[in-house]
Every structure is written in structure tokens, then in C-alpha cells.
Amino acid sequence: MTAGHGHDGPFIPVEQYQSAILAVITPLPPASVALADAEGCVLAEDVTAAISLPSFDNSGMDGYAVHAKDTISSSERAPTTLQVTSEIAAGDTGTYRISPGTASKIMTGARMPDGADAVVQVEWTDGGTGQVRVYRPVEPGNAVRYAGGDAAEGETLLSAGVRMRPMQIAVAASAGRRAVKVRPRPRVVVLSTGNELTEPGTPLVPGQIWDSNSYMLAAAAREAGALARRRSGVPDDPAGMLPALEEQLDGADLLITTGGVSMGGEHDVVKAALQKLGTVAFRKVAMQPGMPQGFGTIGEKRVPIFTLPGNPVSAYVSFQLFVRPALAALQGAGDLALPAARATLTASVRSPGGRRSYLRGVLDGDQVTPLSGQGSHQIAALGRANALIVVPEQDTSLPEGRAVDVLVLPLSLLVRRGPRGGVCRFPGGAGGSSPLRPGPRGRQARSGAGPPAGQP
Numbered sequence: 285m286t287a288g289h290g291h292d293g294p295f296i297p298v299e300q301y302q303s304a305i306l307a308v309i310t311p312l313p314p315a316s317v318a319l320a321d322a323e324g325c326v327l328a329e330d331v332t333a334a335i336s337l338p339s340f341d342n343s344g345m346d347g348y349a350v351h352a353k354d355t356i357s358s359s360e361r362a363p364t365t366l367q368v369t370s371e372i373a374a375g376d377t378g379t380y381r382i383s384p385g386t387a388s389k390i391m392t393g394a395r396m397p398d399g400a401d402a403v404v405q406v407e408w409t410d411g412g413t414g415q416v417r418v419y420r421p422v423e424p425g426n427a428v429r430y431a432g433g434d435a436a437e438g439e440t441l442l443s444a445g446v447r448m449r450p451m452q453i454a455v456a457a458s459a460g461r462r463a464v465k466v467r468p469r470p471r472v473v474v475l476s477t478g479n480e481l482t483e484p485g486t487p488l489v490p491g492q493i494w495d496s497n498s499y500m501l502a503a504a505a506r507e508a509g510a511l512a513r514r515r516s517g518v519p520d521d522p523a524g525m526l527p528a529l530e531e532q533l534d535g536a537d538l539l540i541t542t543g544g545v546s547m548g549g550e551h552d553v554v555k556a557a558l559q560k561l562g563t564v565a566f567r568k569v570a571m572q573p574g575m576p577q578g579f580g581t582i583g584e585k586r587v588p589i590f591t592l593p594g595n596p597v598s599a600y601v602s603f604q605l606f607v608r609p610a611l612a613a614l615q616g617a618g619d620l621a622l623p624a625a626r627a628t629l630t631a632s633v634r635s636p637g638g639r640r641s642y643l644r645g646v647l648d649g650d651q652v653t654p655l656s657g658q659g660s661h662q663i664a665a666l667g668r669a670n671a672l673i674v675v676p677e678q679d680t681s682l683p684e685g686r687a688v689d690v691l692v693l694p695l696s697l698l699v700r701r702g703p704r705g706g707v708c709r710f711p712g713g714a715g716g717s718s719p720l721r722p723g724p725r726g727r728q729a730r731s732g733a734g735p736p737a738g739q740p
């Protein structure tokens with residue numbers, strides 16, 4: 285993408301802008317981390333079975349290891365009696381053998397004795413110790429877990445690109461891995477700019493607002509697998525802006541700013557400061573909310589930087605459409621795309637011509653209800669949304685009952701903070717096929733929901 289001057293030029297379609305961003309992002313170099321610290325990270329190597337799984341034939345149940353043939357005529361009425369010659373617990377590394385007519389008492393996971401070809405579960409016996417009465421015949425192989433029955437030696441158990449969720453951690457541990465190679469979580473710094481911003485919890489003077497964007501975007505970045513920090517309320521000072529950004533470069537793999545990129549105000553200091561560098565382009569994307577966008581790189585290490593609009597809803601939608609895919613690319617992750625769905629509108633909607641709208645809505649099964657309050661500043665409605673309703677560029681209104689494309693917003697999963705200041709966690713939320721459980725139904729628009737005219 286080339287640097288522009290101002291938000292000049294024609295509208296750029298959403299997909300074209302997304303591609304231009306991804307063309308600049310390269311995955312972070314992989315690093316080896318202890319298995320416990322890999323949780324939530326994306327694997328950067330294949331994990332193969334060092335040995336077959338399981339590595340020895342063992343019992344699948346508590347019971348008696350036997351020669352299956354000995355049990356052929358067993359029944360409740362005429363049980364077979366076998367001598368119990370040994371007892372084998374899980375973890376017993378001794379070697380045992382049984383001969384015909386005898387049995388080993390055996391526990392789940394214990395190694396099978398030589399000579400035995402089946403296990404009779406304890407429920408089908410009298411549970412005897414010196415000798416045991418068997419009430420049912422068993423086939424060879426009954427309740428035996430054979431070596432390699434789970435995976436063969438050398439088999440690929442986990443492929444590069446998979447995210448290390450609890451199941452994958454278990455697989456790597458079962459494969460004997462103490463450490464795995466993963467892509468580190470991207471370090472994201474969020475800077476909110478604006479003279480009007482103060483910290484939530486401090487008294488407000490009329491004319492000021494509490495900064496919500498830096499909290500929101502840091503949380504959204506974490507939800508997308510990143511480690512995020514915020515630097516709040518950077519003043520609208522043209523001389524101070526670039527140093528404030530450069531200060532963050534050392535510890536950042538990606539920078540996000542909000543505010544200060546509007547369509548021409550002289551207080552739009554982010555745009556003013558970055559335009560001079562020539563490495564950040566400011567574009568008008570054919571969407572609403574979130575039309576004014578800036579993206580490029582900054583500093584010697586060419587750290588990607590997103591300059592998002594200041595209106596909270598615009599910033600949020602922009603994050604999901606542009607920053608989240610970039611964070612996925614940094615992680616080499618394929619699991620961060622917002623799930624798409626088709627749903628029927630329960631009320632009509634409006635949209636500006638020539639721009640694609642992403643309206644906030646509540647998706648419930650195959651129905652989606654547009655929320656009232658579609659202004660880019662209307663964060664209350666954003667807080668009730670679980671989906672974005674996509675209104676195509678050419679449509680200026682859609683009636684109730686129309687089928688529409690919907691993007692499902694991520695649901696936050698557990699946030700885990702380890703002793704080392706936060707290990708990887710699972711991003712993605714609703715992901716793929718998980719059933720969506722929307723929160724309480726939001727206020728519903730009666731009809732004609734759409735953003736007020738003139739929204740960025």
C-alpha cells in the first residue's frame with residue numbers, strides 16, 4: 285500500500301483493504317516454550333509420536349487377565365474357576381506370565397501379562413483373590429488396549445498451525461514433549477488520543493469523556509491471542525504525537541491508535557504526524573462505521589500500525605475487520621476468522637449507498653434483530669450486540685424477513701493470567717461450530733434501524 289495524502293482518493297472496498305494489510309504482515313518468528321506456557325499459542329512445528337501410543341499392551345478395565353479360551357463355557361449358572369497367580373497394578377513394571385487355567389488380577393492401565401489375550405472385567409466375576417469365578421465368556425482382545433492402538437510411532441499428532449488448547453496440550457504431553465515450538469503472542473500497544481479523554485473513575489468536567497477505546501481494543505487484542513498494553517489519553521499535540529508512538533516501538537509487534545484521523549480537522553494529530561513519515565497510508569474504506577482508516581509501518585523494525593477512528597463503534601468494527609486478521613497472520617493462526625452466518629432480519633434496516641454497513645445486531649438461532657442506536661458513538665448498543673449484520677454496498681435498505689450475512693462476534697473465553705504475567709490463552713470465542721448463546725436480547729429496533737446520516 286502506498287502512502288496517501290489525507291484520506292484522498294476513491295473508496296477502497298473492504299476486501300481490497302484487508303488484502304493490502306495482510307500483504308505487509310509476516311508471522312512472528314517461532315520460539316520454543318515450556319509446554320505449560322504454550323497454552324493458547326499457535327504451534328509452529330508438527331508434533332509426532334516419539335513412541336507408539338500406548339507403548340505397551342495394557343488392560344482397559346479392572347478385572348482379570350486370562351486366556352480367552354478358558355472362559356468359553358462360562359455362565360452365571362456354570363462359572364469357570366481360575367487360579368489367580370499374580371496381581372498387577374498400573375505402574376507395575378515387572379514382567380508377569382500366566383499359563384492356561386490361571387489369571388492375573390489386573391487394574392486399568394496395567395501392563396498385560398505374557399500369555400494373556402483378554403481381560404474379564406471384574407463385574408463379570410466374583411472378584412476373588414486366590415481364585416476367581418468367571419460368569420461370562422470373553423473374546424480374545426476383550427478390554428485390552430493394544431500398543432499403537434491410539435497412534436503409531438512417528439505418526440503426526442499435531443500439525444503446525446494448530447492452537448494449543450487443553451486437548452492439544454494433552455497430546456503433546458502424551459507424546460513426551462517438555463517444550464514445543466510456537467509463535468509467540470503478538471505484543472500489542474494501544475494508544476488512545478484526544479484532549480477530551482480521562483480515565484474511567486476520575487471525575488468528569490463537561491467536555492471530557494472517559495476513555496473506553498483503549499480498554500476495549502486491548503481486550504479485543506487479547507481475545508485475538510495477543511498480549512496487549514494500553515497507553516491512555518495521549519493529548520492532541522502535534523509535536524508530541526510521534527515521540528509518544530516511537531516510545532512504544534521497542535516492546536511492540538503491532539501498534540493501534542484511536543482518534544485523530546478524521547476527515548480534515550486540524551486536531552487530527554495522528555494523521556498529521558504519520559503522514560509526514562510516508563509509511564502510513566490513510567484511506568477511505570467503503571464501509572460504515574469505520575470509513576477513515578490508516579495503516580502502515582513505523583520505525584526501523586517496520587512495526588505495523590493501525591490508526592483507527594475515535595468513535596468507539598467504528599474502532600471496534602475496524603478492529604474486527606482489519607486488526608484481528610493481522611493478529612492472526614502474526615500468529616500464523618487460521619482460527620481467528622469471525623464465523624459467518626446467514627440469518628433473517630426481524631426488522632428493516634437502512635444503509636448508505638456505496639458503502640457496506642456492519643450494523644450491530646442480536647443473532648438468535650437463524651434470526652437477527654438489528655439494535656436501535658446504530659450511531660458510531662452509540663456504545664450502549666454495541667454492548668448488547670453479538671453479531672454484525674452485513675448490508676451490501678448497493679443496498680440502501682433491506683426489509684424485515686430478508687436473509688442477510690452476519691458476522692458472529694467473538695465471545696470472550698476464560699482469561700488466564702499465569703505467574704509469568706499471562707500465558708497464552710484461547711482466542712476466538714464462538715469459533716466455528718460452537719453454538720452461539722446470545723446474551724439478553726437487546727432493545728429491538730421497530731423498523732428502519734440504521735445509522736444516522738453522516739456517520740464516519
Ligand code: AMP
Pocket residue numbers: 476477478480481493494495496497498542543544545546593594595596661
Ligand atoms: P476523533 O476520531 O478523534 O475525531 O474522535 C471521534 C469521536 O470519538 C469523538 O467524539 C471522540 O470524543 C470519540 N473518542 C475518541 N477517542 C475515544 C476514546 N478513546 N474513547 C471513547 N471515545 C473516544
Ligand code: MG
Pocket residue numbers: 477478479543544551594
Ligand atoms: Mg480526537
